[in-house]
Structures are given as structure tokens and as C-alpha cells.
Amino acid sequence: xxxxxxxxxxxxxxxxxxxxxxxxxxxxxxxxxxxxxxxxxxxxxxxxxxxxxxxxxxxxx
Numbered sequence: 903x904x905x906x907x908x909x910x911x912x913x914x915x916x917x918x919x920x921x922x923x924x925x926x927x928x929x930x931x932x933x934x935x936x937x938x939x940x941x942x943x944x945x946x947x948x949x950x951x952x953x954x955x956x957x958x959x960x961x962x963x
């Protein structure tokens with residue numbers, strides 16, 4: 903596996919941790935804060951844009 907695959911795996915792990923609100927013991931919870939909600943919306947918007955771009959590239963148009 904090349905470095906790009908490892909980078910993709912790391913991005914997926916970080917995105918899952920960010921969306922679910924996983925945190926170390928002894929730290930403040932931010933999973934239900936307003937900032938985390940905006941972060942989830944931003945992540946969803948980026949995913950939708952990337953899926954659209956991949957679809958357009960795949961369909962040849």
C-alpha cells in the first residue's frame with residue numbers, strides 16, 4: 903500500500919471520531935455543542951460535493 907492509501911485510512915478514522923464525538927477520558931465533551939453541529943454540516947457538505955464530482959467524472963460529463 904502506498905502513502906495515499908494510508909492517508910485515506912487516517913482521514914476516514916479521524917472523520918468517524920469527529921462525527922461520533924469520541925474523546926479521551928478526563929476531557930470536556932463537545933459532541934453536543936453548536937460547533938460540532940456546524941462541523942458535521944460542513945463535513946456532510948464536503949462529502950456531497952465530492953460524491954457529485956466523482957459522479958460527473960464517472961459519467962464523462
